Amino acid sequence: MRKPADMFDRDYEWTALERFVADEQPGATLGVVSGRRRQGKTFLLEAICAAAGGFYFGATEATDAESLRRVSVALTAHLRPASPFHFHGWAEVIDTLLGLGVERPVPVVIDEFPYLAKANPELPSIIQEALRPLREQRTASRTRLLLCGSALSFMGRILSGSAPLRGRAGLELLVRPLDYRLAAEFWGITDPRLALQVNAIVGGTPAYRREFARGDTPDGPDDFDDWVVRTVMNPETPLFREPRYLLAEEPELRDTALYLSVLAAVADGNATRGGIAGYLERKAPDIAHPITVLEDVGLLHRDADVFRDNRSTYRIAEPLIRFHHAIMRPVWDQLERPGSADRVWRASRRRFASNVLGPHFEQLCREWILHHADPALLEELPAKVGHGVVHDAATRTSHEIDVAVIGVADGGKPPLLAIGEAKWNDTMGAGHLDRLAHVRDVIARNGRYDTSRTKLLCFSGAGFNHKAAAAESDQVVLVDLPMLYG
Template identity: 60%
Template sequence: MGELARPPEMFDREREWRDLGAFVTDPSPGATLGVVSGRRRQGKTFLLRALCRATGGFYFAADEATDRESLNRLGAVLAEHLSAPAPFAFDSWHPAIDALLRLGRERRLPVVIDEFPYLARANPQLPSVIQNALAPLRAERDDSRTSLLLCGSAMSFMGRLLSGNAPLRGRAGLELVVPTLDHQLAAEFWGVDDPVTALKVNAIVGGTPAYRREFARDDTPADADDFDPWVLRTVLSPASPLFREARYLLADEPDLHDIGLYHSVLAAIAAGNAHRGGIASYLGRRSGDLAHPLTVLEDCGLVTREPDAFKDNRTSFRIAEPLVAFYHAIMRPIWSDLEHTRDAGRLWQRSRKRFVSNVLGPHFERICRHWTRHLAPADLFGDHPNRVASGTVSDPGHRTSHEVDVVVFGLDGDNRRPLLAIGEVKWGDAMGVSHLERLRRIRGLLTAQGRLGAEQARLACYSAAGFSDELIQMAERDHSVVLVGIDDLYRRD
């Protein structure tokens, strides 16, 4: 079978569709197992339903239900798929999984179990049942060409499914994570041409496809002047599904037992406390008490842990989902007012400063780091960036330290990581020579520390508000000065 034709209504997802297509058309004998995961609302179900439609495969969406009810539903859905006169009766998952394997007796066929964590929560033995069903030299497995795909959005659970001593470790031939759309694709998907407006929209809803189609009902900002009205129509409107979505995202995670604690941790990060000590101080707890909740939030994909570029013992925590960051920085502190006010515009105007400092600014920094690592022109920093992070540089002479928003490392032939560039990011300020001089001082400190590549490291200024004429002229004369405007972040070469 050749490459599967991608549905014309599918936006992007070329790589994911190609990988799924290759998996379900693999001519090798025997049943195979694949795992598909990703945060909620990313289009996993759309992908897998389209895959089954294109191949004649079988799709089953699990519900939160008892084990018995789920087996009954599977029997009914399978009977309907096969046009059987009556539902199949399964007394356990062993015959149920074997029945799914028999679907692929004649040809390679995808069989999808969506929301698999619901089934495994009701019956924790289910992964072991699937392991035994797919055991080598077992006739039901060897005589089948079923491509069994387990899908789920509970990131902590799905991450453990194939790890460590888990029953299914070593059984899967595909492990596909469906990511959010990056800022360039998100702007195209939302149909926002103006880069400033696109980034402001992205700082609220990120790259989650469902937030435009299902949640906002294709309501997008018409132009830059429509951004504030759009915020009021969608995310700040109690009638919009986006209004409560961030709260539901936490409630949907099975590993978050003390929801109040996790909301408080996220609120601390959203308030600008990126390090464990600051989060602990915000919560009035000891730093050591936060190890478990931070790890759980990280496993769920709600928080990312970012090591400092220059200090091995220093770590920053960021909220991974923009809507969750927006909720905790803007909405949660005024939740009751938002639910009952007749003038949400007044509340939004009072929140604008907090939006810029706690949401937009940090999000812009993350976009700049992502662009530098994955989307920047190949020769912009003299070599291909191998790692991009933020970092802290000590300044003993001034008895202070400097935060560096963008730190770019390469990778040489001896597996060393030379410093390629350091950069500063500003959302609302036009950058000038003073910003460049600050970077020069930091480069001098790194050179004095003996940091590999520091002396030749480029100095990068990232700004959404532009650059002074003097700085532009200096960059034209000096190739080590790199200026990145917001238009550059959305330009596709």
Template identity: 60%
Template sequence: MLSKPAEIFDRDVEWAELTRFATDDRPGATLGVVSGRRRQGKTLLLYELTRATGGFYFGATEATPTESLRRLGEALGLYTDAAGPVHLTDWAAAVDALLALGRRRPVTVVIDEFPYLARASRDLPSIIQHALTPGRAERTESRTRLLLCGSALSFMGGLLAGSAPLRGRAGLELPVAPLDYRAAAAFWGIDDPLLAARLFAIVGGTPAYRREYVQDDAPSGPDDFDDWVVRAVLNPARPLFREARYLLAEDPDLRDAALYHSVLAAVAEGNGTRGGIAGYIGRKATDLQHPLTVLEDAGLLAREPDPLRSGRSRYRITEPLITFYQAVMRPAWTALERRRGTDVWRRSQRRYASAVLGPGFEETVRQWALRFAAPETFAGIVAEASAATLTDPASRTSHELDLVALGEPPPGDGPRPLLAISEVKWGRTLGRPDLDRLERARDLLSRRPGVEASATRLLLASGDGFTEDLRESAAGRDDVVLVDPERLYRGH
């Protein structure tokens, strides 16, 4: 295992997978695919990997095939200490030249921003497929570890899918996701859980937002948070100001920007169902199949099935900065461009709390249940965690549950364990009535077929804490779990 460079924060799993792939000493060229949205640190990972292994790195640009081949030939000439650039007549010759680098030893070969090349040369994936044909001498006599990397998720997601040429050829398919909320707090140097939650609700876990985009300007403490938002996020002179717009513009599959912004605005306003989105933007629900699919493929929307209502699902924005932009910045864009960020932020406090911080806190609690809660907390390992709607047939009312945690399906046709249901509130102190409501919901669920609710925990999570009455009621009860920001960030 190669030592991870100090410049790379976290990413232990990704580095381990990459080094395992790159140092594989078996004969035969192999292919890997690395994907993830921009600014997650993919290039740093791959560049440091090539440095650590003595490999070859090529960063593609938007260019004609002829120019790209010339640039690649120049880079190969420098890497191999040739007398001059390597002449590459076409992409078939180029791929064979890359495979030839690994004739004597395993050589890491990275092609970064691969979609630029593949969109200009549509047959490139098929050429790579042919080059990696089993039994072909150029493959069997090589130990090149070829890594294709790209930020266009819709393109990269289809590279190995279905009937795509490269399906079945890759030995590594590595997504590089944003940092989780705990890692993000450590990356920003934030020790206060409340401050970390408020910050994460805006910038999420994208590493570049901490470095290049704000030039290492982080809130110095809770009292500096409001000033930081104005100077770092709502400031037209900072790159973070327009970043949410650029996230849409970067993906070439997102052609109708106005429609996609409207869809995201609808979701940011709390309209998570297809019908709710359609009503908000003034379209028929049947017209939304394509834009919703495109936004999902681009990694900007996630569709989460309702575990208690078959066939129902809700959409959630995956990038916190987009939620913040749609809820706070977009409605006041003209004022922000005129540098009235302080006024806009002061007027937006309620909107920030309800449309950004509240939903963000709910998602953080779900991630805590999935990733950090100890198995004994829920008497089992959480396999799925999402919001759900519970219908009460007797009173014809609905209960909105902020978290429904399910365990692994049991063998056979037995009922699936329902590990927990939850009430999550950022700006309200939870009390005994909230526990009573969850107890009623659990009672309803215990009568439903298909779930096992006898050991279901009742989870209450709040950014403002809990009443003394609730704490006394929860004391000594294994079935009641109280979660505050301190436990979210440091406990299990």
């Protein structure tokens, strides 16, 4: 099956869908496709149906009776039977869909499946019964039924625990945002500093360039400030209110004010559970539920301290939401007035650098180690990449490490492959290397990790001075923006 020429990347997702759809083995099979909104899931699924002659149905938020009428009309248009379909229940619909695959493997997509299940909670059980192993309608069919949804909390539960469809799926595909390198290519940005600045705001969501920004990209580094004003902070553009809509579209987020406040706390630099509770003036147990819900819907991500398993920090998973809470939400009333965006943005650039760019840069450095760095750099694949806090019992001080890389323990202590520091706006020098070397010695004295091969990594968005450059060796690695973007 040929991937559409206008589909950027998604080679992995297309191959997975193609392999699932074209499988010649007998018996209908089930697949589940999920991912946050605006990632191109519908484009993928419509394209695979078009390439394989399948059937696509996009559900809407409607009553069960209306959805049955809509699927009746859609299947009538697709099959053109002698008399139109008038389904009275979903069992009839599913059996008709299974009948599409009697002669050959056929993809059948039900998009936005959570809308249907919300109106009829029995639907997963109906599908379970239809796909019962020895049932004739299933064994005689080669329908490849794909259920798709953007409500991550619901889609995460559909195959878990005691859910009716657990054990029934032959494909579980998560459509993720483009990673930072692909995002730069997608936006057509070749300058690595500009690419990272743009990525810190819009991330890797494809729709934000094509539909929301209407193809407007910064025309070079000098155009970045103007681009933010005219595209992101302009009340006339869809990007302006998109963060609010993303929250409103999540069915699990009922007390919106509380969830907004939790996100605002994290955007303000309160990364621990205690810090979030203090920002909200509540006790830590009181915010456990909203934090868990925000994690389930994919808006908040928990990063475990690599040196202490019982300590975690939180970060906002969607860059546009982080930008909204750090920069736009505190001055929302001003931004809604025409012509205020330029003044507000110029007053917010320092906060943008510290609360948005700095943390985003650190995260991209960790992603670089995990996904893009040459395996020869660390001599073995990392088992864990993250950040952490190292305690020096001798001096009763703590040292924060932006990048820590742990290897696989082979019968002894886990090897500490590397520790690193990431500075977005600082030119790094010998002082940064001395600090890392001292922290490595502290870790060695603590005795938990094997530090005999620990390398020192310096990541900088502003470059390195001559002393740092002179210290570069097999054990000291300097990573600048061109290297980060490879």
